[in-house]
Amino acid sequence: MRRLAAEALGTGLLLAVVIGSGIMGERLAGGNAAIALLGNTIATGAGLVVLITIFGPLSGAHFNPVVSLLFALRRELSGRDAAAYIAVQIIGAILGVWLAHAMFAEPLFQISVKHRDGWPQGLAEAVATFGLIGTILGSLRFRSDATPMMVGLYITAAYWFTASTSFANPAVTLARSLSDSFAGIAPSSAPLFIAGQIAGALIAAALFGWLLKERNRS
Numbered sequence: 001m002r003r004l005a006a007e008a009l010g011t012g013l014l015l016a017v018v019i020g021s022g023i024m025g026e027r028l029a030g031g032n033a034a035i036a037l038l039g040n041t042i043a044t045g046a047g048l049v050v051l052i053t054i055f056g057p058l059s060g061a062h063f064n065p066v067v068s069l070l071f072a073l074r075r076e077l078s079g080r081d082a083a084a085y086i087a088v089q090i091i092g093a094i095l096g097v098w099l100a101h102a103m104f105a106e107p108l109f110q111i112s113v114k115h116r117d118g119w120p121q122g123l124a125e126a127v128a129t130f131g132l133i134g135t136i137l138g139s140l141r142f143r144s145d146a147t148p149m150m151v152g153l154y155i156t157a158a159y160w161f162t163a164s165t166s167f168a169n170p171a172v173t174l175a176r177s178l179s180d181s182f183a184g185i186a187p188s189s190a191p192l193f194i195a196g197q198i199a200g201a202l203i204a205a206a207l208f209g210w211l212l213k214e215r216n217r218s
Helices: 001-026 033-059 063-071 079-101 120-140 146-162 172-174 187-209
Strands: none
Touching: 001 033, 001 172, 033 146, 063 079, 063 120, 063 172, 063 187, 079 172, 079 187, 120 146, 120 187, 172 187
């Protein structure tokens, strides 16, 4: 229960950061989308470093269904635990969106009308998630103590080098469809994002599993 509580709380706080910083950035940017995105980026990357550092020792700080799926495939997390992780991640993410709305006096219940359509967006999500999984596996293999910083830095970069601004997380995608704010995504656009995220995660799991495999010593 403590692990599930950590996953729910961590994912909720992550979404509060993503949505809240998007609202704040848009309000203060005076119509300059680049400035709004920069504020959203810095807050999200910094928030990830803090949240992973705090919750990593408790639950692994997945905050992401494809990360939990990855560890289930690697047999480092049981299927039952992975399913429970994913359920609380989605619930926590939605609650985090509502918390951000409440803080900024926005309507609590919203549906985004911000369309992010087209195969380049799906490809961008596959690339973003591929890189995220590679970052996690590589840092755990060589510098486990640096994982929070590595993930935060990667997401900060991926906000800017991917066409989709790097959601890289199905729970985040679903929750952001419930916010008609700067960081929102229309529900009709979410399936393409999630398909790209799953594809990118599976490819990364296979490739980095091979690249990072420890050689047998005889």
